Amino acid sequence: MQEGDYQNFIYLALILILLISSVASRRDLDFKKIVKYLAAWSGIGLVIVALYAYRFEFADFKMRILGEINPASAQVGESGELVINISQDGHFYLNTKINGVAIRFMIDTGASDIVLSVAEAEKIGVNTKILQFNKTYQTANGKSFGATIKLEELEVANVKFRNVTASVNSAEMGTSLLGMSFLRRCKKYEFYQDKLVLTIT
16 A cells, blocks of 8 residues: 555544544434444445545446447556457447547558548548549558548547648548557557557557
């Protein structure tokens, strides 16, 4: 237990002692009522202490629940890492903001770049009609062409990346992709069971 934990524990204990002593000093209560109130306050005190003692476990439980409800919403772990739960289709998705606009990506280690669909590029304000699609991609569906763009700001769980290079794919895409160019910006990334853990800062 750290020094701060001891101080908080002592503070809670003092509050409990004061409550118990205030009940015990009341002369208008008979012995049975005093015992009843003392038992009630002692129980409340034990619950408070238990909640405090297991606060990190409860935080982890909350993170797990939120991750199951919305896998694309990264949860922040104890050390500041981002934890992403696997989706029902077996992929990992991540909610981001590009220039303040919400964009949902699929994380793809097989993609070299951050790749936006034409529709989502237009959503963030890119004029796709003047783009030069001169970048060649070889995909499972064959050859496609992309145009290089600069993202002024890419925000992931309150971490902001500036002047990020990305591409717009001329082909139809179901979901925009976060490829290796993004993962290389992370200090570390690892797949653990049904989770993807990103260490960004």
